Amino acid sequence: MSDAALAHGDNPTGFAHQFEDLEQQHDAGRMGMWIFLATEILFFGGMFTAYTVYRSLHPQAFLLGSHILEVKFGAINTAVLICSSFTMAMAIRSAQTGKRKGAIIGWLIPTMLLGATFLFLKFRFEWYHDYIEHTMPGFGFHYKPEWGAHAPQVQMFMCFYFFMTGLHALHMIVGIGILLVLTCMAARGRFTSQYYAPLEISGLYWHFVDIVWIFLFPLLYLIRY
Amino acid sequence: MSTTATVESLPNSSAEPQVNYLNARYGVKSWLLTLDHKRIGLLYLCTITFMFVVGGIAATMMRLNLLEPQGALVEPETYNKLFSTHGIVMVFFFLVPSIPATLGNFLIPLMIGARDVAFPRLNLLSWYIFVTGCLVMLYVVCTGGVDTGWTFYPPYSSAYAHTDVFLAAMAIFIAGFSSILTGMNFVVTIHKMRAPGMTWFRLPLFIWSLYATSVIFVLGTPVIAITLLLLGVERLLHAGIFDPALGGDPLLFQHMFWFYSHPAVYIMILPSMGVISELITAFSRKRIFGYSFVAFSSLAIAVISFLVWGHHMFVSGQGVYAGLVFSVLSFLVAIPSAVKVFNWTATLYKGSISYEAPMLYALGFIGLFTIGGLTGLFLASLSTDVHLNGTYFVVAHFHYVMVGGAVMAFMGGIHFWWPKITGRLYPDLWARFAALVIFVGFNLTFFPQFVLGYLGMPRRYAMYPAEFQALNVLSSAGASVLAVGYVIPLVYLIWSLKYGQVVGPNPFGAKGLEWTTQSPPLTENYVKTPIVTEEAYAYENAPEPEVARV
Amino acid sequence: MSSHPQSAAHGQPMVHEHIVPVSTYLAVFITLLIATGLTTWVAFQDLGNWNVVVALVIAVCKASLVVLFFMHAKYNKGLSRIVLVGAVFWLGIMITFTLADELTRHWQISPQPWAGAIIPVIHRLLF
Numbered sequence A: 001m002s003d004a005a006l007a008h009g010d011n012p013t014g015f016a017h018q019f020e021d022l023e024q025q026h027d028a029g030r031m032g033m034w035i036f037l038a039t040e041i042l043f044f045g046g047m048f049t050a051y052t053v054y055r056s057l058h059p060q061a062f063l064l065g066s067h068i069l070e071v072k073f074g075a076i077n078t079a080v081l082i083c084s085s086f087t088m089a090m091a092i093r094s095a096q097t098g099k100r101k102g103a104i105i106g107w108l109i110p111t112m113l114l115g116a117t118f119l120f121l122k123f124r125f126e127w128y129h130d131y132i133e134h135t136m137p138g139f140g141f142h143y144k145p146e147w148g149a150h151a152p153q154v155q156m157f158m159c160f161y162f163f164m165t166g167l168h169a170l171h172m173i174v175g176i177g178i179l180l181v182l183t184c185m186a187a188r189g190r191f192t193s194q195y196y197a198p199l200e201i202s203g204l205y206w207h208f209v210d211i212v213w214i215f216l217f218p219l220l221y222l223i224r225y
Numbered sequence B: 001m002s003t004t005a006t007v008e009s010l011p012n013s014s015a016e017p018q019v020n021y022l023n024a025r026y027g028v029k030s031w032l033l034t035l036d037h038k039r040i041g042l043l044y045l046c047t048i049t050f051m052f053v054v055g056g057i058a059a060t061m062m063r064l065n066l067l068e069p070q071g072a073l074v075e076p077e078t079y080n081k082l083f084s085t086h087g088i089v090m091v092f093f094f095l096v097p098s099i100p101a102t103l104g105n106f107l108i109p110l111m112i113g114a115r116d117v118a119f120p121r122l123n124l125l126s127w128y129i130f131v132t133g134c135l136v137m138l139y140v141v142c143t144g145g146v147d148t149g150w151t152f153y154p155p156y157s158s159a160y161a162h163t164d165v166f167l168a169a170m171a172i173f174i175a176g177f178s179s180i181l182t183g184m185n186f187v188v189t190i191h192k193m194r195a196p197g198m199t200w201f202r203l204p205l206f207i208w209s210l211y212a213t214s215v216i217f218v219l220g221t222p223v224i225a226i227t228l229l230l231l232g233v234e235r236l237l238h239a240g241i242f243d244p245a246l247g248g249d250p251l252l253f254q255h256m257f258w259f260y261s262h263p264a265v266y267i268m269i270l271p272s273m274g275v276i277s278e279l280i281t282a283f284s285r286k287r288i289f290g291y292s293f294v295a296f297s298s299l300a301i302a303v304i305s306f307l308v309w310g311h312h313m314f315v316s317g318q319g320v321y322a323g324l325v326f327s328v329l330s331f332l333v334a335i336p337s338a339v340k341v342f343n344w345t346a347t348l349y350k351g352s353i354s355y356e357a358p359m360l361y362a363l364g365f366i367g368l369f370t371i372g373g374l375t376g377l378f379l380a381s382l383s384t385d386v387h388l389n390g391t392y393f394v395v396a397h398f399h400y401v402m403v404g405g406a407v408m409a410f411m412g413g414i415h416f417w418w419p420k421i422t423g424r425l426y427p428d429l430w431a432r433f434a435a436l437v438i439f440v441g442f443n444l445t446f447f448p449q450f451v452l453g454y455l456g457m458p459r460r461y462a463m464y465p466a467e468f469q470a471l472n473v474l475s476s477a478g479a480s481v482l483a484v485g486y487v488i489p490l491v492y493l494i495w496s497l498k499y500g501q502v503v504g505p506n507p508f509g510a511k512g513l514e515w516t517t518q519s520p521p522l523t524e525n526y527v528k529t530p531i532v533t534e535e536a537y538a539y540e541n542a543p544e545p546e547v548a549r550v
Numbered sequence C: 001m002s003s004h005p006q007s008a009a010h011g012q013p014m015v016h017e018h019i020v021p022v023s024t025y026l027a028v029f030i031t032l033l034i035a036t037g038l039t040t041w042v043a044f045q046d047l048g049n050w051n052v053v054v055a056l057v058i059a060v061c062k063a064s065l066v067v068l069f070f071m072h073a074k075y076n077k078g079l080s081r082i083v084l085v086g087a088v089f090w091l092g093i094m095i096t097f098t099l100a101d102e103l104t105r106h107w108q109i110s111p112q113p114w115a116g117a118i119i120p121v122i123h124r125l126l127f
Helices: A022-057 A059-068 A071-096 A101-132 A145-187 A197-221 B002-007 B028-032 B037-065 B076-112 B120-142 B156-160 B165-192 B205-237 B250-284 B291-307 B320-348 B357-380 B382-388 B392-422 B428-455 B466-499 C022-043 C050-070 C079-102 C113-126
Strands: none
Touching (some): A022 A145, A022 B165, A022 B205, A059 A145, A071 A101, A071 C050, A145 A197, A197 C022, A197 C050, B037 B076, B037 B120, B037 B466, B076 B165, B076 B250, B076 B392, B156 B165, B156 B205, B165 B205, B205 B291, B250 B320, B250 B357, B250 B392, B250 C079, B291 B320, B320 B357, B320 B382, B320 C079, B357 B428, B392 B466, B428 B466, C022 C050
16 A cells, blocks of 8 residues: 555655656555555445445444444544645645645644544544443343344444444554654655655545545434434 | 547558657666566466466366266375366456456556556556465475365364365465555546546446446455464464354355455456457457446446345355345346346447457357356255255356456457557467367356256265266366366467567457557557547447457 | 556656645535535425436535545546546446346346247348
8 A cells, every 4th residue: 555655765866677767656656555545445435335224224323323423533533634625735745845845844743742642532432432431242242222123223322433444444544554664765855846745645544534534423423403 | 439539541652660658767677667568467467367367277177087987096185186276266266357357457547538547656556466375375385285175164164164264264375465456546547537538428337347347346356365364363362253163154254255256256357358348249249238238237237236246155154134135136136137238238239249359259149158057046046946056057157257257358368458458460270260269168167067066966076976977077178178278378478579570550440439540559558648539339420440340 | 457558757846736725625615515404405395216316416516526636536637536436337247246146137038039930030130
């Protein structure tokens, strides 16, 4: 994934031998990332398909399941991710406009911190809470009396919740790893207004992960009626 | 290309050994860390050959067991593991990567006039991921196997199977990522790395078919990944995702599984079709008939393949109306497939045909693929499928397409480009003999299975009523012939590495950029970037073959 | 997906990258935050079946903003858009056809009144 962006950073200009020129390389890298994102759309799409089917089969259970989640954390985390997308876009822009490396790093570090904040909120206040409350499938899931006959499907909803947010969190962790590498590259002055492809391509990935969350938030948290 | 052929005329003084991608560097490390698409193609070739042997051994044991109605060799439980291993290994670890990852890797940059694929490191990474998947699968096979069949249908796989379903699913999950990386790499390479003058409609049809294949890789593979992941979660947690007792729907697994796995059969057959287009033109020394029709039929197959998966589920409890729609759509695939067969046949018409080994495979392909394709229509019809579903008729159908189609084309392609890959020629007489043995053995193995299936013998059983024995013995006898047919090329191809006749850049007098560079090619493929000035398959000004035509 | 012919990629003169002004990024950023608040607020209003529709429409709008501006799809013509539209279209295929089964599975085939009238006619025409 990120290798497409990072693989060819061997020499100072970051130019790889199989290409004719840097533009071709930049274009190829960008197209590779878009195609990778297409696979990601279908990857998460499989889950969205399963989710859609089961929500249409068990609307009441999904409503009950959604009430286990706390909207405030979902909303705060959405805002956190949008902020990190903004800072990411600004990091790329500062490379494009040929700013000093300090400016690039100055946008990359907040991006990483916001990503980490997201994960911290998710794990500490949501997942851990669910674990304590026995609403984590596979870790002592307890059927609650108010769910009545819907309890098995509520468990299924929670299963989807953990599966979807888990995969999303995994992508976030990978993304933070990529950002770390980018920060190191920026610190060594690798990026110029002519060569910033790794930044741009990783940015595409980061924004995509944000988009996945933009859909997960209403689908999981906002089933109130 | 004719111009580049002269420009590229090489220092072919046979006295001093030329530098090429094989002898540029030596040592295990130079292979395991190579970024050269040609070497990676060969790494894939060795890996999938090994997996083919593994899957072949499982098939041999199955056919031996079916010699007798009560089972001649193994317990029924073992038989279940045998056909599952055969299916999983052959589909996911041989057929899917067969032509794309070996011939595709080797030829795409050569054919479009590039120095390498767009992302060489991802290319190497994809091989390592693939090997990891193979090792996990081999571990599963060695520690007791898996008995769900290659389709992993729940609730058996999720709730009841006592074998290592989880690890087997993970093996496929891992191998899937190598497919995704390969597909990504190919799409970008074909878009961005073509030589000057190599427009889309000058591309060899092999490239078009691999482009269509890569589209399926990219759009289909992630779905099987997430599906198997869901299955793994269900198996570990029993949360009811595919368990009807808890509100789940086992058919949802089938939908998502076949969303990938039906297009996956076109992953296996589309590259073969590309190979056949190259072989037919080269050995009838004619332009392809209807270039753009053949090119676009590849894309049409890729698109339509995603609309027809429900025909695997006609009798599994799918809604009747959905079944009707899927049945109608399934017939659509026949159109682009038939376009290809007609165009190959029309290419042969009045061609100057010679019968070298690759051409024998190509002609065999056309016949066997047509039988496989037409019997597919029986199965796409809702009503006949009710009778034939789950019988040996289905087994025979897809083996005609997968073995009679994909493997024949793979063998043909390997023979055709062997002089390019190794710089040496195999013994032609042996090669033609092997092609014939494979053709005969294949038909002897699988034609009786059409009859068996029509008579009602279900697939995946270790035992059968005594009345089916004669046909089963015939099929097993054919399998032995087929096995011999596969061993012969393995022997003489390896032999030819050292003792084969050394040939020049273009032994068959074929058109295409890859034949204008030396054999074996340089690590960087071309001394200077070629400039393409003519359309593909301009055989009217093709060079004379070096080897005598037969 | 993308299959349209185009000239060889090598040596093409490239247009320099479009640089998005900070004000655009800021405007998109603030719109996204507002939309997040809006979708949260709407979720607590009882609109019946329309809740899910509104939530998804807002989500699609937000995603489009991210794709168009943050991911530069508005400025990069061609391939990236085709790839994106293709992937979403394929996802649509998967969801549509799966639902086509899941939602119609309980429908029974029953003799339709019009079938009783039309089948003898077809029979007469053919035989």
